[in-house]
Amino acid sequence: MASVSRRRARPLTAVEAGRGDWDLVVIGAGSAGLVGARTAAVLGARVLLIEADGFGGECLFTGCVPSKALIAAADAAQDARDAGRLGIHAGDVRVDFAAVMAHVKGAIAAIAPVDSPETLAETGVYTLRGRARFDGPRSLVVEGVGIRFRDALVATGSAPVVPEGVDVLTNETLWDLEELPETLLVLGGGAIGCEMAQAFARLGSRVTLVHRGDRLLPKEDPAASALVLSALRADGVEVRLGTTLSGAEREHGRTTARLDDGTTAVADRVLAALGRRVDTTGLGLDAAGVDLDASGAIAVDRTLATSNPRVRAAGDVTPLPRFTHTAGMFGSVAATNAVLGLSRRVRLDDVPRVTFTSPEVAAVGVSTADAATRGLRVVETAHHDLDRAIAEGRTDGFTRLAVDRKGRVVGATIVGPRAGESLGELSTAVSRGLTVRDLAGVLHAYPTYSDAGWNAAVRDAQGALRAGIVASAIRLLRRVRRRRG
Numbered sequence: 001m002a003s004v005s006r007r008r009a010r011p012l013t014a015v016e017a018g019r020g021d022w023d024l025v026v027i028g029a030g031s032a033g034l035v036g037a038r039t040a041a042v043l044g045a046r047v048l049l050i051e052a053d054g055f056g057g058e059c060l061f062t063g064c065v066p067s068k069a070l071i072a073a074a075d076a077a078q079d080a081r082d083a084g085r086l087g088i089h090a091g092d093v094r095v096d097f098a099a100v101m102a103h104v105k106g107a108i109a110a111i112a113p114v115d116s117p118e119t120l121a122e123t124g125v126y127t128l129r130g131r132a133r134f135d136g137p138r139s140l141v142v143e144g145v146g147i148r149f150r151d152a153l154v155a156t157g158s159a160p161v162v163p164e165g166v167d168v169l170t171n172e173t174l175w176d177l178e179e180l181p182e183t184l185l186v187l188g189g190g191a192i193g194c195e196m197a198q199a200f201a202r203l204g205s206r207v208t209l210v211h212r213g214d215r216l217l218p219k220e221d222p223a224a225s226a227l228v229l230s231a232l233r234a235d236g237v238e239v240r241l242g243t244t245l246s247g248a249e250r251e252h253g254r255t256t257a258r259l260d261d262g263t264t265a266v267a268d269r270v271l272a273a274l275g276r277r278v279d280t281t282g283l284g285l286d287a288a289g290v291d292l293d294a295s296g297a298i299a300v301d302r303t304l305a306t307s308n309p310r311v312r313a314a315g316d317v318t319p320l321p322r323f324t325h326t327a328g329m330f331g332s333v334a335a336t337n338a339v340l341g342l343s344r345r346v347r348l349d350d351v352p353r354v355t356f357t358s359p360e361v362a363a364v365g366v367s368t369a370d371a372a373t374r375g376l377r378v379v380e381t382a383h384h385d386l387d388r389a390i391a392e393g394r395t396d397g398f399t400r401l402a403v404d405r406k407g408r409v410v411g412a413t414i415v416g417p418r419a420g421e422s423l424g425e426l427s428t429a430v431s432r433g434l435t436v437r438d439l440a441g442v443l444h445a446y447p448t449y450s451d452a453g454w455n456a457a458v459r460d461a462q463g464a465l466r467a468g469i470v471a472s473a474i475r476l477l478r479r480v481r482r483r484r485g
């Protein structure tokens, strides 16, 4: 055992790292790698975390944090414009884009210290800045220095898909904008496309969104897609469905995009939100004996093992659901399995997801749209019937639960303000196999958006009282009570 790992954890040079005797080497300090490394350290392992760029990864620098900070500013602008509907007149709304971007950068700066090498050292994680490449099944190289490991966790993330030959912004470059584009063309109607199209429209850009599918957010309940489409159009976004980019020319600082339906769209800037690709070129996976799947992602089983039993993978580099919370949870499971020699499996049937449009779309488990084909029933509260939504004048939404034959909640979709906050309870229900009766029996504070799921559960539980053995028991008790006078 080399000298470094007996001392207190700290940032290392490659030469120092090369002298270590590592239980676990983690490649990539994004959500998966950070949580994986911290978990390993908590379990007492000698763990080295290697990062080529910024400790914090995509979520912190180019993903969740900047996008949600921008959305907060955009929503503030829209709330001010919209306040007239409640009798409040704020006057003309002026957007200071430089200040908005300063807020975005401030949010990143405020969170960054949590993921810094110094903070990681306090939790027992050694760190190394540099790009890692495997040169064998139990070894890798950073800056020409060989580092041996007992186990490794690959958490190197993904990159945006970009159309060939078109000058586009992506989530990696969007945050360098110094001026609000007067016109913006957004390609793709998934989470990034919808969130950013609405945010830029609310900040004052004229936005066109081009999506090849026939509905936005194709992974969600179609009723949610329809509400988001209406909301985007109400915010002034021109949404073109069922078409895609076939080519583009850039002249005089503007892009003319040709679409395959024969139309064109002209914009100052184009944002590509076309999904993700995994690029493991340069990672030496051949030398490590780690196989890829057909999409180019690292193939893993549910224990997050790769084809090399000493190498695990987690986060966007795998084909599993690509979110910060899955990256973190799966990174932790992979690290636990590596450090303790366990085979804990990750679950995919209770993964929650939230799209931060206005209204938000939050879902967990089985899609409520698939309920009928799976023999499930759907119980629902339309937000037109929800007192909190009525009080706020935000009734375009619903809360739907998919329920199996045993009464267990196996899926949910919520569309409405703060839907992501209401989802936690329904995620617990799906994850822990709770029934609608369990939910109905929990007192909920009034008036809240989480009332919607509760009300649906109460109605459903009351329905059950009118049938079968429970109804017979109730009738009997009623009769006995009457006889007693």
Ligand SMILES: Cc1cc2nc3c(=O)[nH]c(=O)nc-3n(C[C@H](O)[C@H](O)[C@H](O)COP(=O)(O)OP(=O)(O)OC[C@H]3O[C@@H](n4cnc5c(N)ncnc54)[C@H](O)[C@@H]3O)c2cc1C
Residues within 6 Å of the ligand: 027, 028, 029, 030, 031, 032, 033, 050, 051, 052, 053, 054, 055, 056, 057, 058, 059, 060, 062, 063, 064, 065, 067, 130, 131, 132, 133, 155, 156, 157, 158, 171, 192, 282, 283, 314, 315, 316, 317, 322, 323, 324, 325, 326, 327
């Ligand atoms: C605009 C946008 C908004 C998003 N919003 C949300 C959201 O609201 N909620 C949500 O849950 N998810 C969101 N996501 C998804 C989320 O950001 C990702 O799923 C998550 O960050 C993936 O984490 P990761 O650890 O797998 O990869 P990453 O965070 O990409 O980390 C990989 C790290 O590996 C490093 N690396 C790569 N190769 C090497 C190498 N050879 N050697 C050393 N280091 C290397 C990289 O520099 C990087 O830091 C969003 C994504 C985008 C793009």
Ligand SMILES: NC(=O)c1ccc[n+]([C@@H]2O[C@H](COP(=O)([O-])OP(=O)(O)OC[C@H]3O[C@@H](n4cnc5c(N)ncnc54)[C@H](O)[C@@H]3O)[C@@H](O)[C@H]2O)c1
Residues within 6 Å of the ligand: 187, 188, 189, 190, 191, 192, 193, 195, 210, 211, 212, 213, 217, 218, 243, 244, 245, 272, 273, 274, 275, 276, 322, 323, 353, 354, 355, 356
């Ligand atoms: N709130 C969140 O949790 C959140 C927010 C943003 C991003 N993310 C994650 O980031 C990742 C990337 O998001 P994304 O929105 O880029 O990907 P996505 O795969 O969710 O959506 C891309 C959409 O673009 C469409 N598309 C693809 N090629 C097209 C083309 N040539 N022309 C027109 N449309 C085309 C696809 O049909 C798809 O629906 C996802 O894994 C997502 O989960 C999550």
